[in-house]
Amino acid sequence: MSNSLYQQENLTKLNQLKHLAPEQLHAYSEFNSTVLQEGALSRKEKVIIAVAIAHAKEDTYSIYIHTRTAKAEEVSLEELVEAVFVASALEAGGAVAHSSHMQNASDPNAPDAFYDKSNVKKLNNLKEWAPDGYKAYSDFSAAAMKEGKLSAKLKEIIAVGAAHVTECPYCIDAHTKKAEKTGATKEELSEAILVTSAVLAGGPYAHMVNLIQSYEEEK
Known part of the structure:
Protein backbone atom coordinates (compact mmCIF):
# COMPACT_ATOMS: atom_id res chain seq x y z
CA MET A 1 0.00 0.00 0.00
CA SER A 2 1.34 3.46 -0.91
CA ASN A 3 2.40 5.78 1.88
CA SER A 4 0.93 8.71 -0.03
CA LEU A 5 -2.43 9.96 1.23
CA TYR A 6 -3.14 11.62 -2.12
CA GLN A 7 -3.09 9.16 -5.00
CA GLN A 8 -5.53 9.55 -7.89
CA GLU A 9 -6.37 5.85 -7.66
CA ASN A 10 -7.60 6.45 -4.12
CA LEU A 11 -10.74 7.92 -5.63
CA THR A 12 -11.82 4.47 -6.81
CA LYS A 13 -12.53 3.68 -3.16
CA LEU A 14 -15.56 5.98 -3.41
CA ASN A 15 -17.27 3.13 -5.25
CA GLN A 16 -17.65 1.45 -1.87
CA LEU A 17 -20.03 4.20 -0.77
CA LYS A 18 -22.74 2.63 -2.93
CA HIS A 19 -22.81 -0.18 -0.39
CA LEU A 20 -21.77 1.69 2.76
CA ALA A 21 -24.28 4.58 2.55
CA PRO A 22 -26.41 4.34 -0.61
CA GLU A 23 -29.14 6.78 0.43
CA GLN A 24 -26.71 9.49 1.48
CA LEU A 25 -24.57 8.98 -1.63
CA HIS A 26 -27.60 9.36 -3.89
CA ALA A 27 -28.69 12.57 -2.15
CA TYR A 28 -25.19 14.03 -2.36
CA SER A 29 -24.88 13.10 -6.05
CA GLU A 30 -28.23 14.74 -6.82
CA PHE A 31 -27.19 17.87 -4.92
CA ASN A 32 -23.87 18.12 -6.72
CA SER A 33 -25.25 17.50 -10.21
CA THR A 34 -28.26 19.79 -9.74
CA VAL A 35 -26.30 22.88 -8.65
CA LEU A 36 -23.95 22.51 -11.64
CA GLN A 37 -26.78 22.45 -14.17
CA GLU A 38 -27.33 25.39 -16.50
CA GLY A 39 -29.42 28.11 -14.86
CA ALA A 40 -29.08 31.83 -14.31
CA LEU A 41 -25.35 31.03 -14.54
CA SER A 42 -24.09 28.90 -17.41
CA ARG A 43 -22.62 25.48 -16.67
CA LYS A 44 -19.24 26.82 -17.81
CA GLU A 45 -19.45 29.67 -15.28
CA LYS A 46 -20.43 27.22 -12.56
CA VAL A 47 -17.51 24.88 -13.14
CA ILE A 48 -15.14 27.86 -13.12
CA ILE A 49 -16.60 28.90 -9.76
CA ALA A 50 -16.20 25.32 -8.51
CA VAL A 51 -12.48 25.28 -9.36
CA ALA A 52 -11.93 28.59 -7.55
CA ILE A 53 -13.84 27.40 -4.49
CA ALA A 54 -11.93 24.12 -4.40
CA HIS A 55 -8.71 26.14 -4.15
CA ALA A 56 -10.14 28.37 -1.43
CA LYS A 57 -11.04 25.16 0.44
CA GLU A 58 -7.55 23.75 -0.29
CA ASP A 59 -9.10 20.43 -1.24
CA THR A 60 -6.75 18.40 -3.45
CA TYR A 61 -9.36 15.92 -4.64
CA SER A 62 -11.91 18.63 -5.47
CA ILE A 63 -9.28 20.66 -7.34
CA TYR A 64 -8.50 17.62 -9.47
CA ILE A 65 -12.12 16.63 -10.10
CA HIS A 66 -13.43 20.11 -10.89
CA THR A 67 -10.43 21.04 -13.03
CA ARG A 68 -11.00 17.94 -15.15
CA THR A 69 -14.68 18.85 -15.43
CA ALA A 70 -13.79 22.42 -16.42
CA LYS A 71 -11.40 21.18 -19.10
CA ALA A 72 -14.16 18.97 -20.50
CA GLU A 73 -16.35 22.10 -20.68
CA GLU A 74 -13.58 23.77 -22.73
CA VAL A 75 -12.64 26.26 -20.04
CA SER A 76 -9.17 27.60 -20.79
CA LEU A 77 -6.26 27.39 -18.38
CA GLU A 78 -6.07 31.19 -18.43
CA GLU A 79 -9.68 31.44 -17.28
CA LEU A 80 -9.10 28.97 -14.46
CA VAL A 81 -5.94 30.73 -13.28
CA GLU A 82 -7.76 34.08 -13.19
CA ALA A 83 -10.57 32.49 -11.16
CA VAL A 84 -8.12 31.03 -8.65
CA PHE A 85 -6.41 34.40 -8.26
CA VAL A 86 -9.81 35.80 -7.23
CA ALA A 87 -9.99 33.14 -4.53
CA SER A 88 -6.43 34.00 -3.50
CA ALA A 89 -7.32 37.68 -3.22
CA LEU A 90 -10.33 36.84 -1.05
CA GLU A 91 -8.18 34.78 1.30
CA ALA A 92 -5.85 37.79 1.62
CA GLY A 93 -8.79 40.16 2.02
CA GLY A 94 -10.28 38.14 4.83
CA ALA A 95 -7.12 38.52 6.89
CA VAL A 96 -6.90 42.23 6.15
CA ALA A 97 -10.56 42.84 6.98
CA HIS A 98 -10.29 40.93 10.24
CA SER A 99 -7.42 43.16 11.37
CA SER A 100 -10.20 45.30 12.82
CA HIS A 101 -10.56 42.67 15.56
CA MET A 102 -6.85 42.93 16.33
CA GLN A 103 -7.36 46.65 16.79
CA ASN A 104 -10.50 46.21 18.90
CA ALA A 105 -8.70 43.75 21.18
CA SER A 106 -6.29 46.44 22.32
CA ASP A 107 -8.94 49.15 22.61
CA PRO A 108 -10.81 49.18 25.97
CA ASN A 109 -13.48 51.42 24.42
CA ALA A 110 -14.15 49.15 21.44
CA PRO A 111 -17.79 48.07 20.92
CA ASP A 112 -18.85 44.64 22.15
CA ALA A 113 -20.20 43.68 18.73
CA PHE A 114 -17.52 41.71 16.86
CA TYR A 115 -18.95 42.38 13.42
CA ASP A 116 -20.06 45.98 13.41
CA LYS A 117 -20.03 47.45 9.89
CA SER A 118 -18.13 50.46 11.21
CA ASN A 119 -15.14 48.19 11.83
CA VAL A 120 -14.10 48.54 8.19
CA LYS A 121 -13.11 52.13 8.90
CA LYS A 122 -10.25 50.74 10.99
CA LEU A 123 -8.56 49.51 7.81
CA ASN A 124 -7.29 53.05 7.35
CA ASN A 125 -5.15 52.44 10.44
CA LEU A 126 -3.62 49.36 8.83
CA LYS A 127 -2.78 51.46 5.80
CA GLU A 128 -1.07 53.97 8.09
CA TRP A 129 0.81 51.44 10.24
CA ALA A 130 2.01 49.20 7.39
CA PRO A 131 1.79 51.40 4.26
CA ASP A 132 4.05 49.40 1.94
CA GLY A 133 2.46 46.06 2.74
CA TYR A 134 -1.04 47.51 2.53
CA LYS A 135 -0.34 49.06 -0.87
CA ALA A 136 1.07 45.78 -2.17
CA TYR A 137 -2.04 43.99 -0.92
CA SER A 138 -4.31 46.57 -2.54
CA ASP A 139 -2.45 46.33 -5.85
CA PHE A 140 -2.70 42.53 -5.78
CA SER A 141 -6.42 42.61 -4.99
CA ALA A 142 -7.08 45.12 -7.79
CA ALA A 143 -5.12 43.04 -10.30
CA ALA A 144 -6.94 39.85 -9.29
CA MET A 145 -10.36 41.47 -9.70
CA LYS A 146 -9.55 43.31 -12.95
CA GLU A 147 -11.48 42.20 -16.03
CA GLY A 148 -9.45 39.86 -18.21
CA LYS A 149 -10.27 36.47 -19.67
CA LEU A 150 -13.09 36.48 -17.12
CA SER A 151 -15.53 39.39 -16.87
CA ALA A 152 -15.53 41.70 -13.87
CA LYS A 153 -19.04 40.46 -13.15
CA LEU A 154 -18.04 36.79 -12.99
CA LYS A 155 -15.02 37.64 -10.85
CA GLU A 156 -17.24 39.41 -8.33
CA ILE A 157 -19.63 36.44 -8.33
CA ILE A 158 -16.66 34.14 -7.64
CA ALA A 159 -15.57 36.54 -4.89
CA VAL A 160 -18.96 36.27 -3.19
CA GLY A 161 -18.69 32.48 -3.25
CA ALA A 162 -15.11 32.56 -1.95
CA ALA A 163 -16.11 34.99 0.81
CA HIS A 164 -18.58 32.38 2.05
CA VAL A 165 -15.70 29.88 2.22
CA THR A 166 -13.47 32.26 4.18
CA GLU A 167 -16.53 33.13 6.30
CA CYS A 168 -15.67 36.82 6.19
CA PRO A 169 -18.83 38.92 6.73
CA TYR A 170 -17.04 42.09 5.62
CA CYS A 171 -16.00 40.42 2.36
CA ILE A 172 -19.49 39.02 1.76
CA ASP A 173 -20.99 42.48 2.24
CA ALA A 174 -18.44 44.32 0.10
CA HIS A 175 -18.36 41.88 -2.81
CA THR A 176 -22.11 41.34 -2.89
CA LYS A 177 -22.53 45.08 -3.37
CA LYS A 178 -19.77 45.16 -6.00
CA ALA A 179 -21.31 42.18 -7.79
CA GLU A 180 -24.69 43.89 -7.94
CA LYS A 181 -23.03 46.97 -9.42
CA THR A 182 -21.62 44.83 -12.23
CA GLY A 183 -25.13 43.56 -12.98
CA ALA A 184 -25.11 40.29 -11.06
CA ILE A 193 -23.44 30.13 -3.30
CA LEU A 194 -25.06 26.74 -3.88
CA VAL A 195 -22.13 25.71 -6.11
CA THR A 196 -19.89 26.80 -3.24
CA SER A 197 -21.96 24.73 -0.83
CA ALA A 198 -21.69 21.65 -3.03
CA VAL A 199 -17.91 22.00 -3.38
CA LEU A 200 -17.60 22.34 0.39
CA ALA A 201 -19.72 19.21 0.82
CA GLY A 202 -17.45 17.49 -1.68
CA GLY A 203 -14.43 17.87 0.59
CA PRO A 204 -15.59 15.43 3.29
CA TYR A 205 -17.16 13.25 0.57
CA ALA A 206 -13.91 12.85 -1.37
CA HIS A 207 -11.79 12.47 1.75
CA MET A 208 -13.78 9.42 2.74
CA VAL A 209 -11.29 7.61 0.51
CA ASN A 210 -8.71 8.34 3.21
CA LEU A 211 -11.10 7.12 5.88
CA ILE A 212 -11.60 3.87 3.96
CA GLN A 213 -7.90 3.52 3.27
CA SER A 214 -7.02 4.03 6.93
CA TYR A 215 -9.72 1.62 8.07
CA GLU A 216 -8.51 -1.07 5.68
CA GLU A 217 -4.87 -0.82 6.74
CA GLU A 218 -3.60 -3.72 8.78
CA LYS A 219 -2.77 -2.90 12.39
Missing part, protein backbone atom coordinates in the same frame (compact mmCIF):
# COMPACT_ATOMS: atom_id res chain seq x y z
CA THR A 185 -28.61 39.20 -10.10
CA LYS A 186 -29.80 37.59 -6.87
CA GLU A 187 -30.45 34.43 -8.88
CA GLU A 188 -26.86 34.33 -10.12
CA LEU A 189 -25.43 34.99 -6.68
CA SER A 190 -27.70 32.36 -5.13
CA GLU A 191 -26.61 29.76 -7.67
CA ALA A 192 -22.95 30.63 -7.03
Whole structure:
Protein backbone atom coordinates (compact mmCIF):
# COMPACT_ATOMS: atom_id res chain seq x y z
CA MET A 1 0.00 0.00 0.00
CA SER A 2 1.34 3.46 -0.91
CA ASN A 3 2.40 5.78 1.88
CA SER A 4 0.93 8.71 -0.03
CA LEU A 5 -2.43 9.96 1.23
CA TYR A 6 -3.14 11.62 -2.12
CA GLN A 7 -3.09 9.16 -5.00
CA GLN A 8 -5.53 9.55 -7.89
CA GLU A 9 -6.37 5.85 -7.66
CA ASN A 10 -7.60 6.45 -4.12
CA LEU A 11 -10.74 7.92 -5.63
CA THR A 12 -11.82 4.47 -6.81
CA LYS A 13 -12.53 3.68 -3.16
CA LEU A 14 -15.56 5.98 -3.41
CA ASN A 15 -17.27 3.13 -5.25
CA GLN A 16 -17.65 1.45 -1.87
CA LEU A 17 -20.03 4.20 -0.77
CA LYS A 18 -22.74 2.63 -2.93
CA HIS A 19 -22.81 -0.18 -0.39
CA LEU A 20 -21.77 1.69 2.76
CA ALA A 21 -24.28 4.58 2.55
CA PRO A 22 -26.41 4.34 -0.61
CA GLU A 23 -29.14 6.78 0.43
CA GLN A 24 -26.71 9.49 1.48
CA LEU A 25 -24.57 8.98 -1.63
CA HIS A 26 -27.60 9.36 -3.89
CA ALA A 27 -28.69 12.57 -2.15
CA TYR A 28 -25.19 14.03 -2.36
CA SER A 29 -24.88 13.10 -6.05
CA GLU A 30 -28.23 14.74 -6.82
CA PHE A 31 -27.19 17.87 -4.92
CA ASN A 32 -23.87 18.12 -6.72
CA SER A 33 -25.25 17.50 -10.21
CA THR A 34 -28.26 19.79 -9.74
CA VAL A 35 -26.30 22.88 -8.65
CA LEU A 36 -23.95 22.51 -11.64
CA GLN A 37 -26.78 22.45 -14.17
CA GLU A 38 -27.33 25.39 -16.50
CA GLY A 39 -29.42 28.11 -14.86
CA ALA A 40 -29.08 31.83 -14.31
CA LEU A 41 -25.35 31.03 -14.54
CA SER A 42 -24.09 28.90 -17.41
CA ARG A 43 -22.62 25.48 -16.67
CA LYS A 44 -19.24 26.82 -17.81
CA GLU A 45 -19.45 29.67 -15.28
CA LYS A 46 -20.43 27.22 -12.56
CA VAL A 47 -17.51 24.88 -13.14
CA ILE A 48 -15.14 27.86 -13.12
CA ILE A 49 -16.60 28.90 -9.76
CA ALA A 50 -16.20 25.32 -8.51
CA VAL A 51 -12.48 25.28 -9.36
CA ALA A 52 -11.93 28.59 -7.55
CA ILE A 53 -13.84 27.40 -4.49
CA ALA A 54 -11.93 24.12 -4.40
CA HIS A 55 -8.71 26.14 -4.15
CA ALA A 56 -10.14 28.37 -1.43
CA LYS A 57 -11.04 25.16 0.44
CA GLU A 58 -7.55 23.75 -0.29
CA ASP A 59 -9.10 20.43 -1.24
CA THR A 60 -6.75 18.40 -3.45
CA TYR A 61 -9.36 15.92 -4.64
CA SER A 62 -11.91 18.63 -5.47
CA ILE A 63 -9.28 20.66 -7.34
CA TYR A 64 -8.50 17.62 -9.47
CA ILE A 65 -12.12 16.63 -10.10
CA HIS A 66 -13.43 20.11 -10.89
CA THR A 67 -10.43 21.04 -13.03
CA ARG A 68 -11.00 17.94 -15.15
CA THR A 69 -14.68 18.85 -15.43
CA ALA A 70 -13.79 22.42 -16.42
CA LYS A 71 -11.40 21.18 -19.10
CA ALA A 72 -14.16 18.97 -20.50
CA GLU A 73 -16.35 22.10 -20.68
CA GLU A 74 -13.58 23.77 -22.73
CA VAL A 75 -12.64 26.26 -20.04
CA SER A 76 -9.17 27.60 -20.79
CA LEU A 77 -6.26 27.39 -18.38
CA GLU A 78 -6.07 31.19 -18.43
CA GLU A 79 -9.68 31.44 -17.28
CA LEU A 80 -9.10 28.97 -14.46
CA VAL A 81 -5.94 30.73 -13.28
CA GLU A 82 -7.76 34.08 -13.19
CA ALA A 83 -10.57 32.49 -11.16
CA VAL A 84 -8.12 31.03 -8.65
CA PHE A 85 -6.41 34.40 -8.26
CA VAL A 86 -9.81 35.80 -7.23
CA ALA A 87 -9.99 33.14 -4.53
CA SER A 88 -6.43 34.00 -3.50
CA ALA A 89 -7.32 37.68 -3.22
CA LEU A 90 -10.33 36.84 -1.05
CA GLU A 91 -8.18 34.78 1.30
CA ALA A 92 -5.85 37.79 1.62
CA GLY A 93 -8.79 40.16 2.02
CA GLY A 94 -10.28 38.14 4.83
CA ALA A 95 -7.12 38.52 6.89
CA VAL A 96 -6.90 42.23 6.15
CA ALA A 97 -10.56 42.84 6.98
CA HIS A 98 -10.29 40.93 10.24
CA SER A 99 -7.42 43.16 11.37
CA SER A 100 -10.20 45.30 12.82
CA HIS A 101 -10.56 42.67 15.56
CA MET A 102 -6.85 42.93 16.33
CA GLN A 103 -7.36 46.65 16.79
CA ASN A 104 -10.50 46.21 18.90
CA ALA A 105 -8.70 43.75 21.18
CA SER A 106 -6.29 46.44 22.32
CA ASP A 107 -8.94 49.15 22.61
CA PRO A 108 -10.81 49.18 25.97
CA ASN A 109 -13.48 51.42 24.42
CA ALA A 110 -14.15 49.15 21.44
CA PRO A 111 -17.79 48.07 20.92
CA ASP A 112 -18.85 44.64 22.15
CA ALA A 113 -20.20 43.68 18.73
CA PHE A 114 -17.52 41.71 16.86
CA TYR A 115 -18.95 42.38 13.42
CA ASP A 116 -20.06 45.98 13.41
CA LYS A 117 -20.03 47.45 9.89
CA SER A 118 -18.13 50.46 11.21
CA ASN A 119 -15.14 48.19 11.83
CA VAL A 120 -14.10 48.54 8.19
CA LYS A 121 -13.11 52.13 8.90
CA LYS A 122 -10.25 50.74 10.99
CA LEU A 123 -8.56 49.51 7.81
CA ASN A 124 -7.29 53.05 7.35
CA ASN A 125 -5.15 52.44 10.44
CA LEU A 126 -3.62 49.36 8.83
CA LYS A 127 -2.78 51.46 5.80
CA GLU A 128 -1.07 53.97 8.09
CA TRP A 129 0.81 51.44 10.24
CA ALA A 130 2.01 49.20 7.39
CA PRO A 131 1.79 51.40 4.26
CA ASP A 132 4.05 49.40 1.94
CA GLY A 133 2.46 46.06 2.74
CA TYR A 134 -1.04 47.51 2.53
CA LYS A 135 -0.34 49.06 -0.87
CA ALA A 136 1.07 45.78 -2.17
CA TYR A 137 -2.04 43.99 -0.92
CA SER A 138 -4.31 46.57 -2.54
CA ASP A 139 -2.45 46.33 -5.85
CA PHE A 140 -2.70 42.53 -5.78
CA SER A 141 -6.42 42.61 -4.99
CA ALA A 142 -7.08 45.12 -7.79
CA ALA A 143 -5.12 43.04 -10.30
CA ALA A 144 -6.94 39.85 -9.29
CA MET A 145 -10.36 41.47 -9.70
CA LYS A 146 -9.55 43.31 -12.95
CA GLU A 147 -11.48 42.20 -16.03
CA GLY A 148 -9.45 39.86 -18.21
CA LYS A 149 -10.27 36.47 -19.67
CA LEU A 150 -13.09 36.48 -17.12
CA SER A 151 -15.53 39.39 -16.87
CA ALA A 152 -15.53 41.70 -13.87
CA LYS A 153 -19.04 40.46 -13.15
CA LEU A 154 -18.04 36.79 -12.99
CA LYS A 155 -15.02 37.64 -10.85
CA GLU A 156 -17.24 39.41 -8.33
CA ILE A 157 -19.63 36.44 -8.33
CA ILE A 158 -16.66 34.14 -7.64
CA ALA A 159 -15.57 36.54 -4.89
CA VAL A 160 -18.96 36.27 -3.19
CA GLY A 161 -18.69 32.48 -3.25
CA ALA A 162 -15.11 32.56 -1.95
CA ALA A 163 -16.11 34.99 0.81
CA HIS A 164 -18.58 32.38 2.05
CA VAL A 165 -15.70 29.88 2.22
CA THR A 166 -13.47 32.26 4.18
CA GLU A 167 -16.53 33.13 6.30
CA CYS A 168 -15.67 36.82 6.19
CA PRO A 169 -18.83 38.92 6.73
CA TYR A 170 -17.04 42.09 5.62
CA CYS A 171 -16.00 40.42 2.36
CA ILE A 172 -19.49 39.02 1.76
CA ASP A 173 -20.99 42.48 2.24
CA ALA A 174 -18.44 44.32 0.10
CA HIS A 175 -18.36 41.88 -2.81
CA THR A 176 -22.11 41.34 -2.89
CA LYS A 177 -22.53 45.08 -3.37
CA LYS A 178 -19.77 45.16 -6.00
CA ALA A 179 -21.31 42.18 -7.79
CA GLU A 180 -24.69 43.89 -7.94
CA LYS A 181 -23.03 46.97 -9.42
CA THR A 182 -21.62 44.83 -12.23
CA GLY A 183 -25.13 43.56 -12.98
CA ALA A 184 -25.11 40.29 -11.06
CA THR A 185 -28.61 39.20 -10.10
CA LYS A 186 -29.80 37.59 -6.87
CA GLU A 187 -30.45 34.43 -8.88
CA GLU A 188 -26.86 34.33 -10.12
CA LEU A 189 -25.43 34.99 -6.68
CA SER A 190 -27.70 32.36 -5.13
CA GLU A 191 -26.61 29.76 -7.67
CA ALA A 192 -22.95 30.63 -7.03
CA ILE A 193 -23.44 30.13 -3.30
CA LEU A 194 -25.06 26.74 -3.88
CA VAL A 195 -22.13 25.71 -6.11
CA THR A 196 -19.89 26.80 -3.24
CA SER A 197 -21.96 24.73 -0.83
CA ALA A 198 -21.69 21.65 -3.03
CA VAL A 199 -17.91 22.00 -3.38
CA LEU A 200 -17.60 22.34 0.39
CA ALA A 201 -19.72 19.21 0.82
CA GLY A 202 -17.45 17.49 -1.68
CA GLY A 203 -14.43 17.87 0.59
CA PRO A 204 -15.59 15.43 3.29
CA TYR A 205 -17.16 13.25 0.57
CA ALA A 206 -13.91 12.85 -1.37
CA HIS A 207 -11.79 12.47 1.75
CA MET A 208 -13.78 9.42 2.74
CA VAL A 209 -11.29 7.61 0.51
CA ASN A 210 -8.71 8.34 3.21
CA LEU A 211 -11.10 7.12 5.88
CA ILE A 212 -11.60 3.87 3.96
CA GLN A 213 -7.90 3.52 3.27
CA SER A 214 -7.02 4.03 6.93
CA TYR A 215 -9.72 1.62 8.07
CA GLU A 216 -8.51 -1.07 5.68
CA GLU A 217 -4.87 -0.82 6.74
CA GLU A 218 -3.60 -3.72 8.78
CA LYS A 219 -2.77 -2.90 12.39
